[in-house]
Amino acid sequence: MAVTGDETESAATGDIPAYQLRSPNSGLTQSIVMAASPGSMQSPPPHRAEEVTRKREVRLMKNREAARECRRKKKEYVKCLENRVAVLENQNKTLIEELKALKDIYCHKAE
C-alpha cells in the first residue's frame, strides 16, 4: 500500500489547466461551432453565442462533477469486491479446516 495523500488539486487550481492546452482543432472551438451553427456557415449573433458558451460551461461543469462521482463510486465498488474476496477466502479456509477435521474423525472411526 504505497498510497499517499491526495493533494491533486493542482489541475483545478493551477493557472493554466492541462485540459486547456490541447491541440488547436480539438475541444472548445469545435464544440462551439458545432453547437452554434448546425446547418449554416454564419456565426451566430453575439447574444446567441454567449448563450451557447454558457450552456457549454454548465454542461462541462456538470460532467466534471459526474465524472468525479463516477470515479468515487467505482472505487467504492472495487473496495467492496476486495472485501468480499477476503471474506470468501476466510470462509474457504474455515471450511477446508472443518473438512479436514471431519475426515480425521471418520478415519479414526474406521480403524
Added chain:
DNA sequence: AACAGGCGGCGTCATTCTTT
C-alpha cells in the same frame, strides 16, 4: 541531483444508458 517509470487523480470528449 537528475532521470525514468509507475500511480492516482483530474478534465474533457464520445458514447451508451436512462428518464422524460
Added chain:
DNA sequence: AAAGAATGACGCCGCCTGTT
C-alpha cells in the same frame, strides 16, 4: 425522439520511489 446522466477512453499533471 430528445434531453440528461453515467461511464469508458484519452492525455495531462504532480507525487513518490528506485536507479544511475
